[in-house]
Amino acid sequence: MRGCESPRLELQASRVWLFLALALLILGGAQPAFCWNLKEAAEPYRGATIRTIGEALPPLEALDKLKERFTRETGIEVIIEQYAHEEAVDKVMLDLNSRTGRYDFIIQPHRELGRFVENNHVIPITRFTDDAKLNNPDFQPEKELYNNLWKEISWYNDRPYGYPFSAITMFLWYRADLVNDPKEREGFKASYGYDLKQPENWDEYKDMAAWFTRPDKGFFGTAIQGKRHVALWYEWLNFLYSFGGDVLEAARGYEYGPIIVNSPEAIASLDYYKNLVQYSPSDTMNYDWDGVMAAMQQARIFQCIMWNDATYAVEDPKQSTVAGKMGFGMVPQGKGGKTGQVEGWSYLIPATSKNKEAAFLFIQWALQYDQQLFQQLNGGASPRPDVYANPEVQKLAYTKAAMETNAAARPKATFPESPQMTDILVLALSDALSGQKSSKEALDWAAVEIHKLLGDKAPLKYPVE
Numbered sequence: 001m002r003g004c005e006s007p008r009l010e011l012q013a014s015r016v017w018l019f020l021a022l023a024l025l026i027l028g029g030a031q032p033a034f035c036w037n038l039k040e041a042a043e044p045y046r047g048a049t050i051r052t053i054g055e056a057l058p059p060l061e062a063l064d065k066l067k068e069r070f071t072r073e074t075g076i077e078v079i080i081e082q083y084a085h086e087e088a089v090d091k092v093m094l095d096l097n098s099r100t101g102r103y104d105f106i107i108q109p110h111r112e113l114g115r116f117v118e119n120n121h122v123i124p125i126t127r128f129t130d131d132a133k134l135n136n137p138d139f140q141p142e143k144e145l146y147n148n149l150w151k152e153i154s155w156y157n158d159r160p161y162g163y164p165f166s167a168i169t170m171f172l173w174y175r176a177d178l179v180n181d182p183k184e185r186e187g188f189k190a191s192y193g194y195d196l197k198q199p200e201n202w203d204e205y206k207d208m209a210a211w212f213t214r215p216d217k218g219f220f221g222t223a224i225q226g227k228r229h230v231a232l233w234y235e236w237l238n239f240l241y242s243f244g245g246d247v248l249e250a251a252r253g254y255e256y257g258p259i260i261v262n263s264p265e266a267i268a269s270l271d272y273y274k275n276l277v278q279y280s281p282s283d284t285m286n287y288d289w290d291g292v293m294a295a296m297q298q299a300r301i302f303q304c305i306m307w308n309d310a311t312y313a314v315e316d317p318k319q320s321t322v323a324g325k326m327g328f329g330m331v332p333q334g335k336g337g338k339t340g341q342v343e344g345w346s347y348l349i350p351a352t353s354k355n356k357e358a359a360f361l362f363i364q365w366a367l368q369y370d371q372q373l374f375q376q377l378n379g380g381a382s383p384r385p386d387v388y389a390n391p392e393v394q395k396l397a398y399t400k401a402a403m404e405t406n407a408a409a410r411p412k413a414t415f416p417e418s419p420q421m422t423d424i425l426v427l428a429l430s431d432a433l434s435g436q437k438s439s440k441e442a443l444d445w446a447a448v449e450i451h452k453l454l455g456d457k458a459p460l461k462y463p464v465e
Contacts (some may be wrong), residue, residue, distance in 0.1 A: 015359030036363060038135050039073055042126055045358035046075035049166045053091060054107030054345060056082035058312040059166045060380020063366060066374055070365055076358050085109075086230065087231075091249035096121040101352035105359035107165045110153035114254060115416040117156045122348045125160045126287045128360040136364055145367075149244060151409045152253050153344040162348040163367055164383035168338040169409050170238050171401045173296060173314065174198060174303040174450055176327030178212070183228060185210075198329050200302070202242070202272060209279035221279035223292045225302045228430040231288035233422055236273055237341050239303050239412055243269035244335035247425070247450075253342075253414035256457035259427070259450050262443040263462055265335060270432055270439035277433065285433065297321060304332060308405070311398040328401040330408070333397050340405035344383065417453050424449045440465075 020023040054060045060082055067078040085089060089112060095102045096116070100458070109115070116122045129135045141150060146167055154162040178184050181197050188196040192207050199205040209221030221441060240246065245265035250257035260266065281295060293310050297303045297320040306314075317323040330338055348361040349356050365371065372382045376393050387393060388403050413421060428446035431437040437445065444464040451460050 015178070024337035028289045036132075038136070038361065041133055041136075042076055042361055044354065045361070048230075048355050048358045049077040049079060050104040050355045050359050050362060051081065051102060051115070051390050053081040053083065053088055053103055054087050054165070055109075055217040057309050059168075059309050059375060059381050060107065062375040062378035062380050065378065066366070066371055067362075070362055072360065075357075076362065078362060091109050096350060096352070099226050099352050101350070103350060103353050104355040105349050105355045105363060106349055109345050109346060110253070110414050111412065111418045111422060112415045113156050113161065113348075114418055117161060118261065118416045121350055122161050123351050124355040125154075125162055125349070125360075128349075128357065134357055134364075136253070136368075139364055139368060141367070144369075144386065146385060146406060149342060149344060149383055149409075151340045152414070154346040154348075156254050156414065157208065158210075162346040164347045165347050165365060166381040167342050167383040167402075167406055168307055168309045168344075168345070169383045169402070169405045170234070170305050171309050171340065171398075171405045172199070172332055173301065173306045173311070174208075174327050174329075175299075175322065177325040178302060178323075179327065198327055199330050199332050200329075202239075202334050205303070206272075206275070206279075208303060209276060213279045213318040215282075218300060220281050220295075220301050222276055222303050223284050223287060223295050224273065224304075225274050225289055226277065226280075226289070226294055226430075226431075226433050227288045228284040228426060230422060230426060231459055232332060232429050232433075234341075234343075234427045235305055235463070236270065236290075236337075236425075237412065239269040239273045239334075240266055240308070240335045240406055241339040242331055242334040243272070243339065245321055246382075246410075248413065249461065250413075253418075254384060256415060256454060257265045257329070257462040259447045259458050260461050261450065262440070262447040266443055267439045270336075270429070274433055274439065278443045299422045308398060308402045309381040310381070311402075313398060313453065326397060328398040330401060330404050334401070338404070338408045340409040343382075343412070351381075386420055421450055423452070 013358040037105055060080065062331065064080045067080060071077055088110065091106055092106050133426045141163060149167050150164055154160060154166055174379065179198065185196045188211050191211065199208050212219065212221040225235045244267045245263050247255045247261045249260050288305060289310065292304050293306060293313065296304060296314055299321045314320045314326060315323050331340060349359055369386060372384050372387045373390055376387050388399055393399055393430060426447050432439050432442035445461055450462055452457060
């Protein structure tokens with residue numbers, strides 16, 4: 001630990017410090033400074049086994065590769081269960097509601113935080129940070145983490161309940177090799193009157209989606225995550241924010257506010273989003289994020305909006321035919337300007353955990369720079385800005401897009417009803433994409449249902465016809 005390393009002093013300086021230390025002990029009864037050490041802090045828990053659960057994506061896979069280092073240093077075994085997004089959430093809710101205590105700490109999406117807190121399922125992290133035997137003074141989250149991210153995904157009502165596991169958001173993926181292809185550039189400019197490049201606004205995105213849609217060759221300009229699944233809601237939020245809309249009018253994720261999901265901006269964003277279906281593969285209505293990622297890995301699409309924690313997989317030549325051919329950038333701009341979504345999974349400790357202290361030691365250890373750098377280089381999405389500044393991380397093709405999007409990202413709801421609100425919006429979006437309702441009809445319906453769910457805490461701002 002940095003605070004416990006012995007300084008290399010010259011002999012004369014050593015004698016001065018020794019004299020001063022002795023003087024303080026004799027004259028003031030001073031005690032030697034407490035020096036925190038992980039091995040010593042973990043000694044009471046040596047031999048314990050701690051278990052966690054999270055989403056099976058590169059960040060968690062990277063953490064799984066790291067855990068043996070912690071075990072060697074502390075004697076604490078770590079078991080990491082990895083599941084698909086919804087299964088990881090469902091298994092945690094089952095464990096928390098049944099109070100079986102299977103998991104010593106959990107890694108969960110922040111939209112779940114409100115109901116965890118209100119149901120007393122998780123405990124504040126201050127229980128551990130206030131304990132000098134457990135809290136490493138060298139880890140200073142207020143200085144070392146993205147503070148806006150930490151406050152949005154791991155705090156509730158101005159109280160910290162955990163730390164960010166990942167700083168994830170969505171940004172543009174596109175085929176840079178095709179953008180730079182002379183024939184494609186010549187043909188595109190002749191058709192649209194401007195140079196083929198990374199699309200910076202939604203008009204350009206649509207032009208390029210149209211240009212590259214070639215069904216006879218099995219290639220398409222884009223792909224949307226049209227399945228009735230939480231992926232649909234997440235993807236549409238990029239369009240909603242960029243068009244200048246939102247779901248609620250609220251400054252923080254745990255705050256309520258007027259319902260604006262059926263605003264003119266929101267309706268325009270859904271109209272545009274629906275229009276992209278014609279430039280997508282015929283089975284795009286069955287795609288979630290895995291389906292779109294596979295389509296890109298298989299070189300079947302030109303561009304898409306995708307998660308940064310999946311970017312490692314599209315750049316891995318063992319998994320992807322387009323590795324090294326990709327470009328990445330912020331979501332195209334609309335009326336809302338440069339934007340993204342604050343999203344992430346948090347480390348949280350359940351009230352039913354049987355090894356709370358050992359779990360906290362692991363979480364604290366995992367967030368230190370060396371571990372975060374390893375994770376980032378192996379598919380992580382670190383919540384530490386200093387990791388992104390590392391020269392090796394800067395070489396990654398997607399680092400700039402991740403940093404810029406994190407800086408502009410907007411929060412989303414974390415209050416207890418947020419999972420139900422998400423379900424309402426998934427249904428509304430699915431009805432709009434399938435043609436059962438117009439964009440306005442679908443979002444008006446969603447606004448009414450959200451108002452029923454939240455009551456007076458969320459009045460309707462726009463009239464519903």
